[in-house]
Amino acid sequence: MLYFFSPTILEVLPREGGEAFKRKKERTIKREEVNPMKRRLILLCLFAVVLLLTPSMAQIPKDVLVIGMSHEPIIDFEPARVYEFEGGFVLEQTYDQLVNFVGGKEAFERIEPGLAESWEVSADGLSWTFHLRKGVKFHSGNEVNADAVVFSLRRSLALNQPPIWILKQFVPEPEMIQKVDDYTVKITTNQPLGEMLMAAVLGYQGITSIVDPAVVEAHATPDDPYATKWLAEHDAGSGPYILKEWIRRDRIVLEAFPDYWRGEPPIKQIIIKDIPEPTAQKLALEKGDIDIAWNLLPEMIADLRGKAGIKVIETPSWYFHYAAMNLGYEPFSNVKVRQAVRWAIDYEAITEGIMAGAAVKCHTFVPIGMFGHLDLLYHQDLEKAKQLMKEAGYEKGFEVEMLTRTDPPYPDIAAQIKEDLKKINIEVKVKAMIYAELLKIYRAQQHQMVLVRWGADYADPSAQAAPFAHCRTPGPEAEVRQLAWRNMYCPSGVTDWVEQAAGERDMRKREILYKAIQGVVLEEGPYIMLHNPLIQVATRDIVQGLQVPPMWYYTELFAVSKSK
Template identity: 50%
Template sequence: MKKCGVCIGVLVLMAMFGFSASLSYAEVPKDILVVGMQAGDVVSLDPAKAYEFASSGAVKQIYDNLVDFKVGDYTEPIPELAESWEIGEDGKTWTFHIRQGVKFASGNPVNADAVVFSLQRVVKLEDTPSWVLTQWGITPDSITKIDDYTVQVVLDQKYAPGMFLSCLAYTVGSIVDPAVVMEHEQDGDMGKAWMSDHSAGSGPFILEQWNRNESIILKANENYWKGTPPFKRVIIRDINEPTNQMILLEKGDLDIAWDLLPDQIKKLRDNPDIGIYETSTLYTRYIGMNVGYEPLSKSEVRKAIRYAIDYDSIVDDIFQGAAIKTQTFIPKGMFGYNPAMPYNLDLEKAKKLLADAGYPDGFEVDLTCYPEPPAPDIAVKIQSDLAKIGIKVNVVQMVSAQLYEKYRAQQLQLVLAQWGADYWDPDANAKPFAHSTTAGPEAPIKQLAWRNKYANVETSKLVDQAAQELDKDKRAELYEQITNMILEDGPFAILLFPLKQYGVRSTVKNFIAPPSFSDYDFFTLSKE
């Protein structure tokens, strides 16, 4: 009988770990967790370089940060290696007190020297994700050791605590073992080449092997400070096709299928051996409206478009229920979320708004989208919806690279796009959606509002104010004000946030659906 490539890979892994080839993979002991996911985007497993979906998630299993988020609650950072911290009177000097007694997998102590080295290393290497730290004005000189378990970080100005702490919880905030890293330095690279496929962390797992385009194999860190990891090994199988993930999950060859689509989720719901878990994501689908295109310059026209869209049909029919209808730009589950949804399908109101704006007979406009599903289906639905109020929509499909090049150059009229926050703070969405003091080339923040030639001095000031507000309640009020203003006047029709859905074998316990792999910790699981 011919064996598939995935099955052959499974047999190879079984042989590596000493299991008999006569066993089915479903009989692998409960102290091994097998996860199927699309892991082909991994470039490096060095936390100073890792920036892709799967690499960030793998790094999460290997390293600890000063702070973290509790799985399922991303509104407030919690202590991890830093057991406490305080902000100086100037609002920009942060002092972190490091938890004592923690060791790296090597047995070396986690201390202030390790924290200073790790953060300075990110800044010095200047790799892709380094901006997450350097955006705060952090330089190597602004990270200093006060004593063996105290570190001071000075920012360029005061910022809301949640913003900075959210970034420290991201991949680049991982604390690495200086002795191990520098032992493998080559030509002044601070261990970067070696760290690509080796590890030097204090997290629950150690990188045992990365087989490119096949698997990432993690083994338990016996020195882990929170206790013995629940699995001797975690095997992350690189399985690009969601259908193959579903088949292997049904057979018991996978414990978790990470990338299932709504069609597959429906097929699995009646399987008593599989649980379905879902959660909102950080990625919003929206329509951008370029106010430089004359009809879209009028607020009444933009409102008419929002009232003409059948949001429920997009969620129920195109996404098959695997999405949350949302009309504001901060995702549900993040601090600052605004549940306001004033726009429901109302064609008469939409027609009146068009007439009030001087377009009683509608107008013609191009809607650009990329060809990957479900974008074309959404675009055709928008085309149909707007036709009912007299707006003729020409759907233009364009590969993503070309689409975003034109979008960033303000050259699209209507665009169907998506946006994902880089970290768990509302500022990550407020700046792109609501900060633009000018639509011209001198605009300080050239993100989504700017791409649609939308300038709003008032919301821009409020975004800056919210970024520096230290009082959490006052900050929440500012984001409610900002999101309401963009909801009323902005250049967007926000459609939804897709759900992330997982298939999990019933033998896996304590699974909580994460918005992304980089937000998850396999240490919290167990397996019967």
């Protein structure tokens, strides 16, 4: 079989895999956006009429930032439970972590101290000692100390909510988190970890955010000992902003924390208005009723580009549009059929046509800008696709049902895939569904083909290789049930590489492993990786200091200001 990497790479790969992950969990839910259907068109029309007929509000004060954003995916703000992008965006402003994994427009490339001002790792890579800053205050005025760190991480493990796998894969037991003294914490991992991976995990917002134990205790009840109900609508953090108000379907109000350890933010109040419709966001931005519009469509961005008083920010994202083939559906159990499908797709028509250029070509699951990315691009080659179908014994084709979402751009992408596959005699029946219902089918392995999206949980290739390439068994007994399992793709040798790469501390060997994993999976696996959509945000030109990273939910507003 031909692979996309040089045979010389294989010479440095292990002949046998590393020790299996000591995972005792079901990773059944990922940071997949569960976006319900948009509100009825009549609501949009009424909203637009109100905006057009109502005079613009008085100029927004210089120290107030108003953001238009859809709140629909938000469940609540319980740190141990938040797993959707928008909720994470709010936590980024209200909580701190031990470390921060930060970077520029296209990559997370460096580690910065957070609540921990320094740290060291043992020679075997298993013990991490963190030294905390002194004098850091929670919003309550209580001090951030080792007791708070230990309490917070153990609390997340005890609550055992869906995102906990990110920490639990390396720190499965509460006893592995220990207080050394008032300002020192020791964390032991179940396998050696490199600094980049450890920082990516401990910088993850939510499950590793540090909460105030005294505030939790004050709002705890016998039925809710960790005060999850109270924290669903309040905060107990030490971040630059305090969650002051959340009115569902209306607004989220954040107020600056004057005693923040990095200094008081220049913006004193942030109002995140619930404006689910992109058209309404655009109108509000043009009228000056909001400072930032977060959910605009590519054609709206094109219209705003160059307009007086408006600024456009674009960042290649670390999430994907992708299609997947279930190997449990007989035709897709043949690797040549899967290869034929990949060569039949007109990627250019999707990226440049349907996405209007608002996407970056990326045909692998480790995105551009992330360590270990394999620079590989497919192109449409119908002759090769037809030959592979013939060799597989499917020259006459077959029928397949493809599930997808109802919101743009999924129906249009699905139509393009349907048109492309018809050229190699595969008849695609597209079924658009509410995403929550689609996920139930997908997570139960009951699909034949899907067209969905996936975003990185944290800034390390293990966050991508584990879901896309780690599977020991496709059966119900599987402990790990991510994308590979859902599509019944269980490459044992590649799974070994995934486990070894996570703990490999030699960065050159680690990079080789991740590129090899991608090469094999993209040659024989079940995925058709399409592109990384651009994150496109429009602001008034008076907004300064806004930097949107590839995982936009890590956007910090601490340094944002306005010129007037």
